[in-house]
Amino acid sequence: MGLLSQGSPLSWEETQRHAEHVRRHGILQFLHIYRAVAERQKDVLKWGDEVEYMLVAFDHEHKKVRLSLTGEEVLYTLQEKGERVNPNHPTLWRPEYGSYMIEGTPGQPYGGTMSEFNTVQDNMRKRRQEAASVLKEDEALCTVTSFPRLGCPGFTLPECEPTPVEGGASKSLFFPDEAINKHPRFSTLTRNIRHRRGEKVVINVPIFKDKNTPSPLIETFPKDDGEAAKAAKPDHIYMDAMGFGMGNCCLQVTFQACSISEARCLYDQLAPICPIVMALSAAAPFYRGYVSDIDCRWGVISASVDDRTREERGLEPLKNNHYRISKSRYDSIDSYLSECGEKYNDIDLTIDKEIYEHLVKEGIDHLLAQHIAHLFIRDPLTLFEEKIHLDDANESDHFENIQSTNWQTMRFKPPPPNSDIGWRVEFRPMEVQLTDFENSAYVVFVVLLTRVILSYKLDFLIPLSKVDENMKVAQKRDAVRQGMFYFRKDICKGGNAVVDGCGPAQNGKETDAEEYTLMSIDTIINGKDGVFPGLIPILNSYLENMEVDVDTRCTILNYLKLIKKRASGELMTVARWMREFIANHPDYKQDSVITDEMNYSLIRKCNQIAQEKAECPELLGVGFKKIKHSGNKTSSF
Structure with missing residues (x-):
């Protein structure tokens, strides 16, 4: 979860007063970094x-489960x-948005050898066991993307009332502030997004129309001051808080490249892969106690942090704001970074022209300058009193x-500054899966790619407009x-004999539309x-052309087999499996209610x-067992 500064958070009005200062010095800090490591x-x-992960508490007597x-x-x-006991501990733990959430990572990055793939699932299993060992009886650590009854009455333990x-x-009418992590960053982000926008965030997710679902579905909301009635759409699940998006769970991967040019290449090449892997990892079909007509959280989380004003959204003439901005700050990327990608940058890019010209004047190339100048059309959402005046040469806050x-797909x-860390790329669209095996499979698939x-x-x-359509x-x-x-x-650029069925376009005359x-x-x-x-x-x-030991291979x-069968439909996505589980539940009344x-x-x-x-052949295949390493023997499914 991004930057976690410590200190005294400023109000939105105070933060806004320092916005230009943050942008100006943010650019200076970027330039210091760039000059120091551009040639690395x-x-x-x-x-x-x-x-x-989500922490849940089971009440077996009353057959309830709540977020702890x-x-x-x-x-x-x-x-x-x-x-804190051992700097080389194999796992690291960090806070997340929800006070019922935590984030786990490997204690040290994985390296470049193929055998590292053997350790991914073991490390994820260690994380799960380690966290479970400190929980109370009847509590559990779950890798569920969206908690189905998030925002329903009594969904937390202890039970907390919303604070509208x-x-x-x-x-929010539904999401209590107690469910937000107590670190000041999170509540400040929540409050300042709302203040900057000028109203609460609006999330409308289409309802899944089952046999007995009311048509149209129109909800009424107690304690509504009229804002919800105006914002909620018929036949949609209405939500009104950052927690409905940032309170979901995901799976992300970060790569260190050997150079800035390699990082830019990976950033571009993985961008068209984002919607494909997001669909493959779909795991979020339920919201606020209803069955929805979507399978992924992306649009929900995008709307949950959309701080654009009515002017920026094009609903009113520009008067107090500088730009019309086409997307939330949580969305797909808007420009490629490599020279190869430049001709596919077909989305109108809103940039801060002064920042762009400053960067170009300082020797930053056009593509990277416009990328940074696009990011910097946004205001800072949080600022700490102790972090206003910084040493731009040695800090990057x-x-x-x-x-x-x-928060973009890539x-x-x-x-x-002053670190031995290289240029990195983060792959962000994946939904978290139920098991360590699945999560390992998706991670290894992307890393191998x-x-x-x-x-x-x-x-x-391909053109970025087409990537957006895919999203x-x-x-x-x-x-x-x-x-x-x-x-x-x-x-394959010009053909690649190693890749079967991959070759150049006929006569080399393929046009953009035919690509x-x-x-x-x-x-x-x-x-x-x-x-x-x-x-x-x-x-x-690729594996056949690499020297890979039997165990690793x-x-x-095993991981690729899971991905293959999910893609073919032979195995279900988590979202599809969850839908069928609810549809077949004896209490389900075919009314879209959970x-x-x-x-x-x-x-x-x-x-x-x-x-x-418990085995789940629909998700994992028949006879699935956890991968165990013993010599060159590896179990499979």
Whole structure:
């Protein structure tokens, strides 16, 4: 969760007064970093994952499950027993937005050898066991993307009432401030997004229309001052707080590149992959006690932090603001960074022209300058009194203030000042999965893809407007089986004999419009004769050409098998499995409503699967067992 400064948070009015100061010095800090490390080469591949977890408390007697607001205490205990005792502890724990959430990462980054893939699931399992060991009886650590009854009455333990009156951080009708992490960053972010926007955030998710779902579905809200009635749409699930987005869980991967140019290449090449992997990892079909008609959290979280004013959203003429801004600050990227990507930058890019000209004058190239100048059209959302005046040559808090609150599908990350960390790229669209095996599979798939992109010089670039269209399709219900996605037909620049079925365009005269076509996820991942070679076959080809020990090869093939079968529809996504679980629950009345008992049954089953106490062939295949390493033997499914 981005920058976590300590100190005294300023009010929105005070923060706004310092906005230009933060932007100006943020740019100076970026320039100091750039001058120091722009020519840096030969950093080794390092990478790491971030898994977000929810803490839940089961009430078996009353068949309820609630979110346990003990995240801060659990985090403190884990840190005291781990990194504060041993700097080389294998796991690290960090706070997240919800007071029922924590985030776990490996204690040290993974390295560049293939054998590192063998340790990913073991480390994730260590994290789960470590956190579970400090929980109370009937509490559990869950990797569920969205808690189905988040925002319903009594969804927290202890039970807390929402605070819709002025003075509350979110003023939500549904989400109590006690469910927000107590670190001042989080409540300040929540309050300042609302203040900057001039009203509460508005999230409307289409309801899944089942046999007995009211049509139209129109809710009334007690304690509403009229804002909710005006904002809520018929046949939609209405939500009104940052917690409905940032209170969800995700899975992210960060890579260190060997140079700035390699980082820019990976940033671009992975951007078209984002909607594909998001659809593949879909795990969020339920919101505020209802079955929705979407499978992914992305649009929900985007709306939950949308601080744009009515002017910036184009609803009123520009008067007090500088720009019309087409997207929330949590959305897909708006420009490629490499020269290869420049011709595909077909989205109108809103930039701060003064910042752009300053950067260009200081020697920053056009593509990187416009990227930074686009990020810096945003205001800082939090500022701490102790962090206003900084040493720009040795600190980067003002740069990170803006950078870390542009939550996009990809993030381009300059090295911190005076560190041995290199240029990095963060891959951000994945939904967290129920089991350590699944999460490991998705992480390894993406990491392996980066190696293949660089080794085979693959080219996935298509116009960014098409990537945006793919992002919309990816969130739809059952997009893996039903959706069609724009994807590049010839991904091998000039052909690559190593990749079967990959070759140059006929006569080398392919036009832009012919470079890409609509494909299914199955075709993109698994390939289709005469259409596309498939990412899994390309990864298999790469493995065959690498010296990989048997143990590692078996581990990777297990992971790729899961991805392959999810893409083909042979195995369900988590979202589809959850839908079927609720649809088949004896209490479900085909009215799109998820009751306490149905939620209890679902989360309990999720926990049993995650703890490997229950098999789930629909998700994991028949006879799935955890991967164990013993010599060269690896179990498979």
